[in-house]
Structure formats: structure tokens, C-alpha cells
Amino acid sequence: MVISIVLILIVTYLACGLLFAIPFVIKGVDKIDEAANGGSIGFRIIIIPGAMVFWPLLLKKWIKQGGHKK
């Protein structure tokens, strides 16, 4: 039972990560790291798994960077 709940939580977390990762690799990554500007499509694809795992950190950085731009 506990294992099932943990698995559901992990899958939900990663699903949220996938939803976040798509706009992030298209637009957000350029905002938080200037070396990503002009980054290749391969680079954007390769960071998707990491974005799915570390999405809360990336979201925080993206929001923070967006605030600076204003």
C-alpha cells in the first residue's frame, strides 16, 4: 500500500515535470542561462529528463529571472 502511494506520488511529480519541461526547453531555459540562447535542438531535448526531475528549482529560477527583466 505504502509503495503504491509513493509510486503514484512519483509519477504525478514527473508528469507535472513533463508539463513544465516542454515550455521550459522552448522558452524558459533561455531566460535562466544566457549560454542556452541559440542552443541546439539536441541540447533542448537532452535536458528534458533533468527538467522533469528538477522542475521546482527551474520554475523558481524562471520566475525570479522574469521578475528581474521587469
Place this chain on the structure above:
Amino acid sequence: MGASYLAVGWNRQKKIYDWFIFAFCALYLTTFIAVTALYNPDYTFETALIRSTATLAILLLHVILSIGPLTRINKKFLPLLYNRRHLGVTMFSVALIHGSFSMLQFHALGNVNPFVSLFTSNTQYNSVSQFPFQALGFFALVIFFLMAITSHDFWLHTLSPKIWKALHMFVYLAYFLVIMHVMLGVVQYETNPVLFVMVLAGAATLVTLHLVAGTKEVRKDNRIFKLKKEGFVYVCESQDVPDNCAKIFCIDKERIALFRFENKLYAIHNVCKHQGGPLGEGQIIDGCITCPWHGYQYLPQNGQSPPPFKEKVSTYIVTVEGSQVWLNPQPLPEGTERSGAAIIIPDKQIIENVQ
């Protein structure tokens, strides 16, 4: 290093390295499966694949963990270090195949979720001979996964070098889990002690290599520089520094790399801005100090990466008096230009002295 990120920063050397890794892995797996089919015809292809990928992943893991200490013991191993991350991702891929087929073979055939089955089919955690060793392999694979997905430089910048390095140091925990996974699995399934002995020998070799390299580093760091003059300390004789290479000195707990380039001596901070690699263990390639870990480059004259790159390290003032090299351990601001200290002794005489 790159101005904009690419998926993989390949160059000719790295391509050769990767092709070699690929060819070795393909040859290993093919040979293992062919030999298994020949001598153990009862084994299914899946079993042969699970075993071949398991042994290959463990072999690659031992190579990966040996590279660091080996390069500290002997610089001839440096080329192995340049592309270690690709070797790591390859090892993860092989381990993932092993894990996936193991899940398919042992946990996917019932009506229970395979991941639930992994943790609930055997719960004898208090037994050595029946310990659920597969869970240990799973957790090791999770660590390798986290390392593989953060292997791109983007993650180094995003997570910060300190956190990135800390995350990747978990490889030692993963190694321990792998060893226990194998040992406890062998106890349950194997009657042949060869694998058991090989894994023990591998672990002993790794521990020895790390101890030897660590001792060498400590000895280097503990050297006391007694001769001082107006802020400068005497570090070595000019002929002690090989051409296009460096000697590393630890003064006031800071490591400084003293490079010789075109018969001049230049000192820069030993720590690469990219991932903290030991610059003094690298060489001067195309006029640039090249980090042995990932090839980040700095000009010896000012400690700056050549344009368009922006990394900078601290530089230091060096003087040469006769054959004596004196170094001021007070760092100049990162990227400060200073002329190198010309070596006074002619090369011919240096060669004679060395001989």
C-alpha cells in the same frame, strides 16, 4: 566549453573515444552472449542479456572510478579523463538495459505493478542469504540516472558547481549498492565463485588506487615553503617545470599551478571555473592551458578563456633569479594580465642538468 550549448560537445578526439567505447561495448556484449549460448544453451537470450549487461556495467563503473586516481598517479592516463562523462552515460545506458530486462523477466509477468513487485515480492530484509538484493540495484540505478540526466554543462551552471559535484559524489554510494547487489545476488544464485572473487578484486583495486593517489596529494599539499623574500616564496628550480606542463604548489592552503610556456613561467589558480578540475594536471595545447577534465581553456598570460568565452581565474606574479623560481602567493584579481618570468638558463644547459 562553448558559447551556446550543444547536445554533445564533440571534437575529433572525443569522437574517437566514443567510437572506441561503443565498439568495446558491442564486442563485449556479442562475445558474452555468444559464449553463453555455446556453453549454457539452456539460458534464454534475456538471461544472457541481463548477465552480459550487468558485468559490462560493473566493468565500466570500475574503469570510471579508476580514472581519477590513475591520472593523479600518472599523467599518461589524462586522455581517459577528457571524456569521462560520456563513459558514465554509457555505463548508465548499459545498466538501464540490465535493469529493464530484469524487471521484465522477474516482475512484469504477474498482475502486480512491476515496481510494486520489486519491493514486495521479497521482504526478507533481515536475512543475508535471502536479502532482496534487486532493490539495491534499483537504488543504484536511480543514482546513475540522476547523474546521467545532469551530465550536461547546463546543469553544472544551473545547480552550481558545489551542488553538482556533491550530487555526482553519490557515485560512491551507488558503487557500494552495486557491490552489495552483486554479492547478495551471487549468494542466492551463483555456485561459481569467479564473479565473487572478481568483484572483490575490483573493489580492492579501487580502494588501493584511491589511497595511493590520496597519499600523493596529501604529501604535495603538506610541503612547507620555508624560503621567503618580500612576499615571494621559493618554490622550485626553473628546470623542474616541464615544457607546456605545470607543477602544482599548495601555499597557504591554495593550490597554484606554475606553467612553463615558450621558456616563460606563468602561475594561475589551480582550480578550473567549469567544474573545479585541476588545471595544473593539464597541458598547454594551442597556447592555452587546457583543463584535464573537460578541456576548458585559459591563456597563461592572463588566466582568461580565449574569446568569446568568459571564464577567468586568478593569476600570480612569478620571478626567476638564476635558476630559482619565486612565487608571490597573493592572488591578483581574476584575469589580470602579467608578463611571464623568463627562464634564464638556456635550454641546452637545462637538458644537460636533467641528464
